[in-house]
Amino acid sequence: MISVDLPAGTVEVGEIVDAASDPWAVVALAHGAGAGMDHPFLAGAAGALADAGVTTLRFVFPYVQAGRRMPGPAAHAVATWRAVASRAAELADALPWFAAGKSYGGRMASVAASEGVIDPAGLVYLGYPFHPPGQPEKARAAHLPQIAQPQLFLAGTVDPFLQPTDDFVAAVATCQRAEIAWTEGGGHSFEVKGRKRPAEEVGAELAASVVPWLRAHA
DSSP states (O other), X not given: OEEEEXXXXXXXXXXXXXXXSSOSEEEEEEOOTTOOTTOHHHHHXXXXXXXXXXXEEEEOOHHHHTTOSSOOOHHHHHHHHHHHXXXXXXXXXXXXXXXXXXXXXXXXXXXXXXXXXXXXXXXXXXXXXXXXXXXXXXXXXXXXXXXXXXXXXXXXXXXXXXXSHHHHHHHHHTSSSEEEEEETTBOTTOOBXXXXXXXXXXXXXXXXXXXXXXXXXX
16 A cells, blocks of 8 residues: 555555566556546556566555545646655666556646656656546646656657647647657557457556657667
8 A cells, every 4th residue: 555645644555566677767657537547458458568577566545445436636647646656666676667657647747847746767657647638628737848757759640638639749749858659549448449358458558668668868
């Protein structure tokens, strides 16, 4: 369990550690808004990373621990990332650690990094929710240029959270050190029309594609 200090007191949130046999890095992997740390997509990603030598720390935000479906205040998520950073650094010892997350979890990591709350070696976003679907005027990108660490955006070309993609590309271009890795025909969860695969397999394949980037920034 990870202890998270919130305004109303300290809460304990669950964790799952997928330990690599001979690790060279640690990744803290957050879930999306509508799923927990045991979602097959995240399980597949964590397993693939561990197989590649990256110990992976999965965790839940306090609202999930409390049995609620809707995310709590952003400040609670940032506080969670603060606690997770300490736990990841503990697991890493002298190794580099990275912050990663699916959708909401990744966005909250970016907020924490932009505020200087966490200082990972880099950030990886698995489907960044650039704006609510159909509402491109509500972009969630103003804080991204403040992040000094390298950022990798894994994105699907038909993800409804990124349309029109030109706006997303322009926003990422304003960042200090950022790049986009596209999945052609991929949706928000990297599903591709006409190519039905288990979520665990999709997560594993996506995570494996990230390993060279992690190596380059470790």
